[in-house]
Amino acid sequence: MPKQTVELTEAEWTIIKAVWQHEPCAAPTIQEKLHRRTEWTYSTVRTIMDRMVAKGLLTAEKIRNLTLYRSAVTRQQAQRGELLYALKNAFNGALTPMVQSLLETGDLSAEELTELESLIKQKKKKTGKK
Amino acid sequence: MPKQTVELTEAEWTIIKAVWQHEPCAAPTIQEKLHRRTEWTYSTVRTIMDRMVAKGLLTAEKIRNLTLYRSAVTRQQAQRGELLYALKNAFNGALTPMVQSLLETGDLSAEELTELESLIKQKKKKTGKK
DNA sequence: AAGATTTCTCTACAAATGTAGAGATTGCAA
DNA sequence: TTGCAATCTCTACATTTGTAGAGAAATCTT
Incomplete structure (x- = not known):
């Protein structure tokens, strides 16, 4: 079965939201899209994205000189993970x-x-x- | 003004919840209380707690050979921080x-x-x- | 006062995270 | 075919987080 709960760091959230918007997409695209807001260099974005692939948050497909990324978790899954984290830690599991x-x-x-x-x-x- | 949003790691959540329950309290107390669940040694607990003091999450008062800890943020503040984190990242600020x-x-x-x-x-x- | 017990201090180290530069490749344009 | 442009690969380093051992200091007990 797929990993039940995903947890993303802040940087990962930033990236995956851009990926959801543009997928399939290459790292340079994401870098450009985010640059205004984050000031991240290509290297930074690329590193985070590759680590996310390693974690199963994204997938990468290599086409000639291009690496195409896609999300491997849905927005719902990711939101759920975040919610569950807060629920468990901050609220001891109590929804109300x-x-x-x-x-x-x-x-x-x-x-x-x-x-x-x-x-x-x-x-x-x-x-x-x- | 006090720091507006606090964010706690999982370990910090574990500790601060115990502190809220027992404060003012010493590190060995917390270690004992948590040991069953976490298996943490005294050193581990102590290190986390001291780092939390450095971050302003706890306060420490030294009395003879004892260091007494107290929470420096309320449960409400901490919960709020967790909520805001999720809200901002996972839900783009949209409450509904x-x-x-x-x-x-x-x-x-x-x-x-x-x-x-x-x-x-x-x-x-x-x-x-x- | 000496030994046993409690608590502390200091240091360490691995993994995860944030951030990025340098130089190698690949592909396109003249 | 030569050079510019786009993209990639590899390596690096600081900070934060999780985890803990070794030995010093204080305190209690007899």
Whole structure:
């Protein structure tokens, strides 16, 4: 089975988000896309990407002189990993307090709150049915 | 002003949770408390704790031959830091999808869902009023 | 006071992470 | 075919994190 929970460092998050947007893509592309924000050189980007391949976060395919990268984990998987990390460590696995804390943390508009309510309603229905 | 967002490593989470439970406390105490779970030696625990002092996560007070540690950040602060990290990196700052993902992730009972609903209601009221 | 016990200090080392330069290759353009 | 441009490979180094041993210092016990 594939690795259950992925955890990304901040640099890796930056890279993989760019990859999701542009894949399949080469390292120079990613470097350019990120350069404005990060100031990273080609070498830096390349090193991180190759390490991510080693970890199974990306795949690399060599075509002539070009290495094409693709994501090996979905955004959902990665998000889930991040969530689980926080859940386990910061909240001892307790979801409700985590959601609660999230609600307190942010400036949610009334609309967003309403949206969340309907999400919960849906969820309730599903839970009941299944 | 105090450092705005704290981020803890997994080992640091383990330590600080024990500190919150026992503070003020000495390193040997923490080591004992955690030993069953972590197998860490005194040296390991001590090193982590001292590094945490250097980072401002704990404080240390020396009393004769004893070093007493206390947390320098609250559970809320630490949780918030973890949340913000996930929010920023995994969810590009968008709260709603994060809550959504959280709802999908876990097995929330009907009761918990109801609890969340009332939390949202409260929040709505407050937002409106202020 | 001497031995046993507790706690501390200092040092070390491997792995992971962030960051990047130098020089080799490959491919395209004149 | 020669040279410029794009891309790659390899190596390197500082910092952070995880982990811990060895021996010094303080304290307690008899």
